[in-house]
Amino acid sequence: MSMPTTEFQRLLELSADVGADPALVQAAGGNTSIKQQGTLWIKASGTWLMNALTSEIMVPVALTPLLRALEENDPKAERAESFVAADKNPEGLRPSIETTVHAALPQKVVVHVHCIETIAVALRVDAIDLLTSLLGNFNWRYVPYIRPGLPLSRSIVDCLYDESGRPADVIVLGNHGLVVAAESVDAANKLLRSVCAALKQPARPETNADIEKLELLTAGSNYRLPLNSEAHDVALDEISLQVASGGSLYPDHVIFLGEGTVVARQGETPAQVVERCVSAGKPAPVSVVFPATGVLMQNDCSAGAEALARCLSDVCTRVPDPSVVNYLTDAQNDELLNWDAEQYRQSLNKKEQAVDV
Numbered sequence: 001m002s003m004p005t006t007e008f009q010r011l012l013e014l015s016a017d018v019g020a021d022p023a024l025v026q027a028a029g030g031n032t033s034i035k036q037q038g039t040l041w042i043k044a045s046g047t048w049l050m051n052a053l054t055s056e057i058m059v060p061v062a063l064t065p066l067l068r069a070l071e072e073n074d075p076k077a078e079r080a081e082s083f084v085a086a087d088k089n090p091e092g093l094r095p096s097i098e099t100t101v102h103a104a105l106p107q108k109v110v111v112h113v114h115c116i117e118t119i120a121v122a123l124r125v126d127a128i129d130l131l132t133s134l135l136g137n138f139n140w141r142y143v144p145y146i147r148p149g150l151p152l153s154r155s156i157v158d159c160l161y162d163e164s165g166r167p168a169d170v171i172v173l174g175n176h177g178l179v180v181a182a183e184s185v186d187a188a189n190k191l192l193r194s195v196c197a198a199l200k201q202p203a204r205p206e207t208n209a210d211i212e213k214l215e216l217l218t219a220g221s222n223y224r225l226p227l228n229s230e231a232h233d234v235a236l237d238e239i240s241l242q243v244a245s246g247g248s249l250y251p252d253h254v255i256f257l258g259e260g261t262v263v264a265r266q267g268e269t270p271a272q273v274v275e276r277c278v279s280a281g282k283p284a285p286v287s288v289v290f291p292a293t294g295v296l297m298q299n300d301c302s303a304g305a306e307a308l309a310r311c312l313s314d315v316c317t318r319v320p321d322p323s324v325v326n327y328l329t330d331a332q333n334d335e336l337l338n339w340d341a342e343q344y345r346q347s348l349n350k351k352e353q354a355v356d357v
């Protein structure tokens with residue numbers, strides 16, 4: 001890494017810290033950036049924030065030409081690869097899919113997370129009312145769900161500035177997560193922590209999975225217990241189960257676990273669930289929820305899938321009633337699954353790296 005400055009080092013430390021907290025970031029989700037001397041240092045696609053101090057995760061992008069491409073609606077802005085300073089990118093990393101979001105914000109430091117508290121609010125149909133009551137002290141915006149990348153950065157720019165030309169520094173992304181922006185890493189960190197605290201909602205208490213029954217179900221199947229015991233929670237309370245079973249709630253769920261949540265019917269074995277999905281023209285599910293019992297994961301599922309299985313429980317146990325939830329539409333699911341940039345991330349994920357929508 002060339003040019004590490006104190007601020008740059010602080011950003012790496014914050015990235016590692018945020019990336020190691022499953023309440024803020026799951027797998028390769030989320031991304032951070034800093035603008036220095038005309039260069040936007042942005043997390044690379046497929047790398048994990050939690051590895052910020054131990055491996056190369058930041059890639060340098062020339063800011064001015066990227067902003068020009070963004071203004072001119074040049075499709076090259078989306079991947080931003082053409083603007084990478086190749087001489088400072090020996091590992092050939094690709095910039096995050098969210099690079100244009102980071103570039104479009106004028107503040108020096110930008111942090112984007114998939115905070116479970118934020119998602120649990122941002123997927124609600126009454127998100128704006130709730131945010132208005134919870135974020136009274138912040139200069140915030142809410143952007144309804146739109147595909148991550150170029151469409152999202154355009155939506156943010158459209159609502160970012162007030163009449164006096166002052167930009168907001170807290171952006172809640174519908175069915176997605178949170179962006180905070182500040183002029184220093186410390187200020188971004190403080191803002192992040194205070195927004196997440198303000199959005200904190202009570203979670204329904206954990207109950208115990210029926211591990212014995214789950215182990216019986218795994219016998220002879222292509223499924224096993226999840227690595228994180230929290231992943232079971234979505235199966236164990238009726239409201240969470242209803243929230244999850246209504247569809248896809250946010251992008252990384254679709255990327256890592258597939259569209260929606262597959263719930264086993266009374267008495268079904270994993271093999272029978274797979275058969276039901278496949279005969280309906282759908283893939284074998286990465287995870288299967290067994291009501292009042294727990295969750296099983298495909299034997300060869302990725303670390304990203306494990307992280308997103310836990311995230312589903314963390315989010316759903318914070319939603320009070322399934323009637324308040326917005327789900328991704330069929331078209332929104334399809335555009336995530338068939339998106340070229342996502343396919344790149346999915347291929348990285350198969351190599352046990354992962355995402356950053």
Ligand SMILES: [Zn+2]
Nearest residue numbers: 030177356357
């Ligand atoms: Zn994201």
